[in-house]
Amino acid sequence: AQKVTQAQTEISVVEKEDVTLDCVYETRDTTYYLFWYKQPPSGELVFLIRRNSFDEQNEISGRYSWNFQKSTSSFNFTITASQVVDSAVYFCALILFKAAGNKLTFGGGTRVLVKP
């Protein structure tokens, strides 16, 4: 079975500070996708990024960047120059290639509070 762990339950920062969210996953499969989702107070989960297990290249997309390291089974996510609107719960998730469909395994989430 797969497992996703987000050790940080809550992070509080002041606007314009950078925020890094940690994610560690467990799976015996070698082919999988990793995701980050954002859940604002309204409740819906919003897709942010997806990475497949073959591609460890780290990228930057706007104020978001991620660090994927298979050797340590980690998929960390950074918000640069945080804004109040970034306040939300962030979830790391995993799905196996062979699973198909939408059976995501989510971590417990990290609540981010950005203060003005």
Add this chain to the structure above:
Amino acid sequence: DAGVTQSPTHLIKTRGQQVTLRCSPKSGHDTVSWYQQALGQGPQFIFQYYEEEERQRGNFPDRFSGHQFPNYSSELNVNALLLGDSALYLCASSSFGGTNTGELFFGEGSRLTVL
């Protein structure tokens, strides 16, 4: 372009009762998945419907059942409610067989409280 819509947004039931939650997928999507999110936890996969059939199921008892209609909308039914069924129930839609595996569009959820 309407996104994923769910109803009702909030409801309160008592133990032993039955509940039906409804979901309309995003326009152009044909697949609906349901997730249960207990307070302070991550969502857990309940099941997925495509072509009016249950295609995948998570570790949930038979008290949890569903249905998909020809217009792709879906219902989640929970029988014999327990206190532990209190949660936010999220519906997610996507296109089956596409390359966007896991990139789901979620509704705002139905918050169920069981007393």
